[in-house]
Amino acid sequence: MNGVVERYLATWNATGDERAELLARHWSPEVTYTDPMAEVSGHEGIAAVIDAVQTRFAGLVFSEVGEADAHHRQVRFRWGLGPEGAEPLVIGFDVLVLDEAGRVLDVRGFLDKVPA
Structure with a gap:
């Protein structure tokens, strides 16, 4: 499941054709x-x-915070958004549910730390 989280966060960091390819390959059209x-x-x-x-948040990147926890076709994890290699300015918690093909079908996101 760590690969799922890595691809999910890569999508949030990507732009243009790279993002379109990640969405097409790893996210269900019905997401x-x-x-x-x-x-x-x-x-x-x-x-x-x-x-x-x-x-x-121009110039900031998403990264995984801690380790993911998964069972069946769902995974939960914490993520951070901040300067690369630095303390995140924003921290959140997402739960992903995957479809039968292993693509992201549903995302439920929560924000734990946001800038004022």
Whole structure:
């Protein structure tokens, strides 16, 4: 399941064709995403949320914080958003549910630490 988390975070860090390829390969076309600030579905909806985050937090990167915990077709993990190699400015907790093909089908996100 760590590969799932790595690909998920890589999607959040990617732009353009690289992001489109990651979405097409690792995210279900029927994906839904819900966090305190967004509720979207499909690859276009996910891409729009990622664009908004990348614009607001330009130059920052997502990374895994701690270790993922998984069972069946679901995984939960903490992530950080901050300067590469530095203390994250934002920390969150996501739960991913995968489809039968191992692609991200549903994301439930929570924000644990946000800047003022």
